[in-house]
Amino acid sequence: MPCARRPCVTDAPPPVLEIEELTVTFTGRRGSFPAVEAFSCRIMPGETLGLVGESGSGKSTVALAVMRDLGPAGRITGGAIRVMERDITTLPERDLRRIRGSQVAMVGQEPMAALNPAMRIGAQLAEVPRIHRRASAARAMDQVRRAVEEVGLPDPARILRSYPHQLSGGQLQRVAIAMALMARPALLILDEPTTALDVTVEAGIVELLQAIARRRGTSMLFVSHNLGLVAGICDRVAVLYAGQVVETGTVGRIFGAPRHPYTRALLRAVPRLDTADRQAPLSLPGEQPLPHERPAGCAFAPRCPHAVPGRCDQLPVPLTVLGGPQDAARCLRLDEIPGAPDDARPTLPAASGPGQPLLTVEGLTKHFRLGRRRLRAVTDVSFEALEGETLAIVGESGCGKSTLARLLMGLEHASAGRILLQGREVQDLPAGRRPADLVAAMQMVFQNPSDTLNPSMTVGRQILRALTLFRVAPTRAGRHARLLGLLERVRLPPALAAFRPGRLSGGQRQRVAIARALAGDARLLVADEPVSALDASVQAAVVGLLLDIQRDRGGTLLFISHDLALVRQIADRVMVMYLGQVMEIGPAARVFGGMVHPYTEALVSAVPVPDPVARRDRIVLAGDPPSALEPPPGCPFQTRCHRRTEVPGGLCATLPPPLAEVAPGHRIRCHLPPDRLARRNAAAPEATHGAVEP
Incomplete structure (x- = not known):
């Protein structure tokens, strides 16, 4: 029977990618275990499929299996992977090389892994058409210039002459995307392509990918733990847990009416801008099992609030089709679990009273000498951090x-200014010369705990070393008891004290770093991007832990982050910095809801919303931030400001604005009068469509 309004199935184009019952096994010291089991999906021309889930769920393994790049320990032990109807699981390496790049290309999390640091960008990009299209040198460079312009890189001639280390992270990622697209592949695989980028750069990359999908009809496999990005860029979503798909469906259905308890838990853990009050992040209890530790029955049952013993922990759970062949969930209790997820978040208590200043910073400046020039890293920064509050930077x-964080901790020496901890000047004391009590009182948690933990020492030994340094207990038994107490406080089992960091997950390593920082009863804890590389669920657990510790001890938390949605949830006050200067500081409720600096307004507008229906005005900042070696005259933000034309007489380009108080406790550095600084873009996702161009 002919079809009425759509082509018959036989007339439909074939899938660009079709994976059927894929099983990937890795072999290690413990034996061979499946990292991915019976995974199936289909991506049609022009379609984007998102793969989401916690670290270790199998997302990147699926992406690498499509590229047949699993390393010596991994192998495909079952199923089929068809690219343009051709099964690649058994192809010889020679045939695979023809497919990689020309039909399937991949962009990873770290663009430097795909670029040669010793070659100029232009020469590296030119290799793609010369290898895959056998183009001449002149024709290859012509294609390179067009590719660089297509991905929106400024000053293409300079970019092509540059080496990778001379470009910013966002520019490098655009170069990697240009390299992947030059052979015009039918499928583009993106594995966490924006994890290490700022929110403004991230938004620009996402807009670029969306434009490429519309213009070229390129299909995409988008691997990410950022559910806000997935909601904005994907057509369909597959949720993975412990190597299996637990739910799949359209992006609207997954975000609007999730069915599996794990999907609901992931969405509850995502920080949101559209929250009325400071709210505690919701974390999942426990951790995802390792491949050799997966339980019988439903793998999520040990963490699921709806699991029924004797039923959910027995036999393997099949995928149940919900409304179509690609809309399914893996749960025995789908029809028994209430429809609306419980996403009520407990409101965090405000800082008790105004609090006394614990930390006072006055005119802090740090300029680095580079030959005859100065790099103005921090200029005339002044603020106070109060007892018991969370101040986000x-x-x-x-x-x-x-x-700024390194100056506070004595890891850098200030060029000028003062740092006072409870009235005690510390700016002239480098970390190595600070007395033990001062080191114990000011501690720092870094972004990557692996860089600060000794891989050859056990967790317990590293914490005991800190306890000894801070003279916490006079006896070995007393220090051991304190060690167990610290592990309990950061919710780690005592058995982990005997483990080395390499045996721990990313979230566990970060908890160890926090425990070590708390060994001396720190009054001030500086957390520098402590959760930026973690999944939403692990991020929620670590942030919740920091807030619990702060509340119990009444300490002060300086939380450095580029995740404004998370900052919105947990901060009492917010300080916004640009090009080494404070552009705004004030109560979080006012910074996210009232009059704001144009730069803050742009940052907030770029935050992805985990809702595929919601659309907000996006303020597109022009270009990259200026170099701190050659800051612009006048207002440091004037070269990118979307509101500079509202200030008469070109004042922004000639006169630096003061950091003026616009409301009690709220200061903004801008020439616009306070009555003109009211936010034009609402933080909530119900705002209007479109983008504001500079």
């Missing part, structure tokens, strides 16, 4: 957040 990479 936000801004793009290069704004001075981490340099």
Whole structure:
């Protein structure tokens, strides 16, 4: 029978990618275990499929299996992977090389892994058409220039002459995307392509990918733990847990009416801008099992609040079709679990009273000498951090957040200014010369715990070393008891004290770093991007832990982050930095809801919303931040500001604005009068469609 309004199935184009019952096994010291089991999916031309789930769920393994790049320990032990109807699981390496790049290309999390640091960008990009299209040198460079322009890189001639280390992270990621697209592949695999990027750069990359999908009809496999990005870029979503698909469906259905308890838990853990009050993040109890530790029955049952003993922990659970062949969930109790997820978040208590200043920073400046020039990393920064409060410091990479943290901790020496901890000046005391009580009182948690933990020492030994340094207990038995107490406080089992960091997950390593930082009863804890590389569920657990510890001890938390949605949930006050200067500081409720600096407004507008229906005005900032070696005259933000034309007489380009108080406790550095600084873009996702161009 002919079809009435759509082509018959036989007339439909074939899938660009079809995976059927894929099983991937890795072999290690413990034996061989499946990392991915019976995974199936289909991606049609022009379609984007999102793969989501916690670390270790199998997302990247699926992506690498499509590229047949599993390393010596991994192998495909079952199923089929068809690219343009051709099964690649048994192809010889010679045939695979023809498919990689030309039909399937991949962009990873770290663009430097795909670029040669010793070659100029232009020469590296030119290799793609010369290898895959056998183009001449002149024709290859012509294609390179067009590719660089297509991905929106500024000053293409300079970019092509540059080496990778001379470009920013966002520029490098655009170069990697250009390299992947130059052979015009039918399928583009993106594995966490924006994890290490600022929210503004991330938004630009996502807009670029969306434009490429519309213009070229490129199909995409988008691997990410950022559910806000997935909601905005994907057509369908597959949720993985412990190597299996637990739910799959359209992006609207997954985000609007999730059925599996794990999907609901992931969505509850995502921080949101559209929250009325400070709210505690909701974390999942427990952790995802390792491949050799997966339980019988439903793998999620040990963490599921709806699991029924004797039923959910017995036989393997099949996928149940919900409304179509690609809309399914793996749960025995789908029809028994209430329809509306319980996503009520407990409201965090405000800081008790105004609090006394624990930390006072006055005119802090740090300029680095580079030959005859000065790099102005931090300039004239002044603020107070009160007892018992969470002060968030936000801004793009290069704004001075981490340099400020290093100055506070004595890891850098200030060029000028004062740092006072409870009235005690510490700016002239480097970390190595600070007395033990001062080191114990000011501690720092870094972004990557692997960089600060000794891989050859056990967790217990590293914490005991800190306890000894801080003279916490006079006896070995007393220090051991304190060690067990610290592990309990950060919710780690005592048995992990005998493990080395390499045996722990990312979330566990970060908890160990927090336990070590708390060994001396720190009054001030500086957390520099402590959860940026973690999944939403692990992130919620670590942040919840930091807030619990702060509440119990009454300490002060300086939380450095580029995740404004998370900051919105947990911060009492927010300080916004740009090009080494404070552009705004004030109560979080006012920074996210009232009059704001144009830069803050742009940052908030770029935050992805975990709702595929919601659309907000997006303020597109022009170009990258200026170099701190050559800051612009006048207002440091004036070269990218979307509201600079509202200030008469070109004042923004000639006169630096003061950091003026616009309301009690709220200061903004801008020439616009306070009555003109009211936010034009609402933080809530119900705002209007479109984008505001500079």
